[in-house]
Amino acid sequence: MNLYGHRCAPGASRLPVWISGLVALALFAGLAWHLSPLSPGALALQLAWTPRAFGEIVHFWSDAELARYRSHLPVDYALLAAYGAFGYLLSTRTGIFGGRGAGYRRIGTWLLPAAALLDALENALHCWLTEVPRFGMPLVYAASAGAAWLKWLLIIGFLLMCAWAAARDGD
Known part of the structure; x- marks a missing residue:
């Protein structure tokens, strides 16, 4: 069945x-391989809520x-375009x-596309925040980390929904 409850055509x-x-x-x-030499890793930067935490990683x-x-x-x-499309297409x-x-x-249909939008926001903020030091803007750093947290929660939520649906279909 698709989003509207109709059976998908064979x-x-x-x-x-x-x-x-x-x-x-x-x-x-590919990105995991490309970023693997970074220590602390990219995930630490994604979840840096304050200018100080962000700056400590970047420096x-x-x-x-x-x-x-x-x-x-x-x-x-x-990547975010691909996983957003995948979530939508898998669901529909x-x-x-x-x-x-x-x-x-x-x-379930909109979790990964919403995560992709948050990822795009996070990327735009990270591009700007890593260009030059911008320590006087704590709300921007919090917005970036908040977008990353929500993105990861939505991705995990989608995976859990898929796992639960698959497990329930096995009953």
Whole structure:
């Protein structure tokens, strides 16, 4: 069933689901490899709520490491587009949430696209915040970390909803 409770047509173009999922997986793996030399890691920077916490991480990195981090941002936009599309397509073109209520299906459909929007906001803020020191703007750092936290919560929520739906289908 799709988002509206209709059965998906047999072979109803699941190719975009596979393509978006594989592209997201490949981009995620590539970015994880690209960012793996950073210590502290990129996740620590994502979750830095204050100018001080953010600055401690950025100043721990060498100029080359900061450039490495900044160079990942354009590719991360491709990743967020891919995983946002994957979540939407998986929810609407497969029966993953077919046995659930309409509200469950709608929430499941929009979790990854919403996470992708938050990721885009976080990327834009990180691009700006890592360009030059901007320590007099604590709300911007909090907004960046808040967007990252919400993004990760939505991604985890989507995965849990998929796991729960799959487990319930097995009953």
